[in-house]
Amino acid sequence: MREKHKILLVDDEVPFRSALRRLLEKNHMVIEADTGAKALELAQKEEPDLILLDIGLPDTSGLELLLRFKELRPSPTVVMITAYEQVRDVVMSIKRGAFDYLVKPVDLDEFELTIQKALEHSGLRNEVDRLRQEVQRLRGVDRLIGKDSLFLEAQMLAIKSAQSRDAGVLIQGESGVGKELFARLIHNKSPRATYPFVALNCAAFSREIIESELFGYEKGAFTGAKTEGKEGLLQVADGGTLFLDEVVDLHPEIQAKLLRVLEDGEFYPVGGTRKRQVDIRIVSACNQDLWEASDQGRFRKDLFFRLATILIELPSLRQRQEDIIPLSLFFMEEFNDKYGKHFRGLSPNAERILLQHPWPGNVRELRNTIERVILLENEETILGRHLHFLVEPEKDQVPSSSEQFHIELPEEGIGLEEIEKQIILNAYEKCQRNKSKAARFLKIPRHILIYRMKKHGIEI
Numbered sequence: 001m002r003e004k005h006k007i008l009l010v011d012d013e014v015p016f017r018s019a020l021r022r023l024l025e026k027n028h029m030v031i032e033a034d035t036g037a038k039a040l041e042l043a044q045k046e047e048p049d050l051i052l053l054d055i056g057l058p059d060t061s062g063l064e065l066l067l068r069f070k071e072l073r074p075s076p077t078v079v080m081i082t083a084y085e086q087v088r089d090v091v092m093s094i095k096r097g098a099f100d101y102l103v104k105p106v107d108l109d110e111f112e113l114t115i116q117k118a119l120e121h122s123g124l125r126n127e128v129d130r131l132r133q134e135v136q137r138l139r140g141v142d143r144l145i146g147k148d149s150l151f152l153e154a155q156m157l158a159i160k161s162a163q164s165r166d167a168g169v170l171i172q173g174e175s176g177v178g179k180e181l182f183a184r185l186i187h188n189k190s191p192r193a194t195y196p197f198v199a200l201n202c203a204a205f206s207r208e209i210i211e212s213e214l215f216g217y218e219k220g221a222f223t224g225a226k227t228e229g230k231e232g233l234l235q236v237a238d239g240g241t242l243f244l245d246e247v248v249d250l251h252p253e254i255q256a257k258l259l260r261v262l263e264d265g266e267f268y269p270v271g272g273t274r275k276r277q278v279d280i281r282i283v284s285a286c287n288q289d290l291w292e293a294s295d296q297g298r299f300r301k302d303l304f305f306r307l308a309t310i311l312i313e314l315p316s317l318r319q320r321q322e323d324i325i326p327l328s329l330f331f332m333e334e335f336n337d338k339y340g341k342h343f344r345g346l347s348p349n350a351e352r353i354l355l356q357h358p359w360p361g362n363v364r365e366l367r368n369t370i371e372r373v374i375l376l377e378n379e380e381t382i383l384g385r386h387l388h389f390l391v392e393p394e395k396d397q398v399p400s401s402s403e404q405f406h407i408e409l410p411e412e413g414i415g416l417e418e419i420e421k422q423i424i425l426n427a428y429e430k431c432q433r434n435k436s437k438a439a440r441f442l443k444i445p446r447h448i449l450i451y452r453m454k455k456h457g458i459e460i
């Protein structure tokens, strides 16, 4: 938190700025701009708590500038400064989000009161922003949606494993089931929670990059290495948790180096001669059976035992049908907030489609699906037709007329003549014993149908 508030004065009159500066700088940090361009640059760079903004500037109008300030994040509190004759502009500036206004020449008491209120407002807004971020963070991690028994068992195991500082936890499950979310949950509930959580996807880069990312390097370790060297993620995560995603893809040499870190808490950066010490916990994830990979010689068994002191298996979304609708509603709320929409629920048809889909991409696929609908549609209910992209194309579902037509033939065999007779009889009945209709149905001329009916002894 800043000790002094930072106030930006934007006015092109030097004597007026100097007078305000004298009033303010005893208790606040003051910065100044005499043009709109300079003011915008300072507002972005310095993030002032409060801006005192003159309406008439040489290069732009204060009203235009106000709109630009309102787009900044964090957005500063703005008090407009104006002459009497610009009262209409004041009304406009309040509509555009200015907190208050002061009229030149400024009355001292009114000035102090306005500044005090504006700074209180700015402080409250910052607090609201901070709390909102905190809620978002907690929502993302602590709000794990799921009532399925396999899922709840996994969650209980994760929370229990968080009590230990060091035990290796391996989380297994298909892609998108929430392995990283579980890793964050374990970290946040563990004694290491106030230290960093650092994630690395072991499948995303070459062996060399993973090695230098993990262990860091000393200057000049290899061609292209930054001259000053680089700290590895092991060091960055010191005291906290290192999350290794797709751990099965770690190169054997890196597996060996990692084992040493886990055994002795020590390692050498790439190209380094000075030993580093770290205190980390490793939570890893894998979308295949890591024990089977060890058995097949693709992963060191000694490292497996270190990483998998506790093994958590996360069920696929297909295995937890009862969670599909609650998860959908949860994501609906999330994306309502994000895109300013007002969806309230799912139609029965939409529910049916969501429940029938096999979700090969699991919760991630469901989340993306709901995001797509909320972003693109504008109704209050998610409807079946909003989910058309999940439904197989018609031609794949309904067999063509020739595939639909099927005759059950008797085991002992049957004459072709008899088959023809049965088909004509069926068609004749289907067409309410109307010979013209039956002929059209069988795609033959009417006199041929009559001829064949007589031949087979069918009553006309």
Ligand SMILES: Nc1ncnc2c1ncn2[C@@H]1O[C@H](COP(=O)(O)OP(=O)(O)OP(=O)(O)O)[C@@H](O)[C@H]1O
Pocket (backbone or CB within 6 Å): 143, 144, 145, 146, 173, 174, 175, 176, 177, 178, 179, 180, 181, 182, 245, 285, 287, 363, 364, 367
């Ligand atoms: N139970 C849950 N409740 C709420 N959101 C969830 C849940 N499970 C997963 N998610 C969300 O689904 C998405 C995918 O989750 P996550 O990245 O943790 O999966 P993963 O198993 O690590 O995937 P990958 O194997 O591809 O790395 C994330 O946006 C996550 O927030």
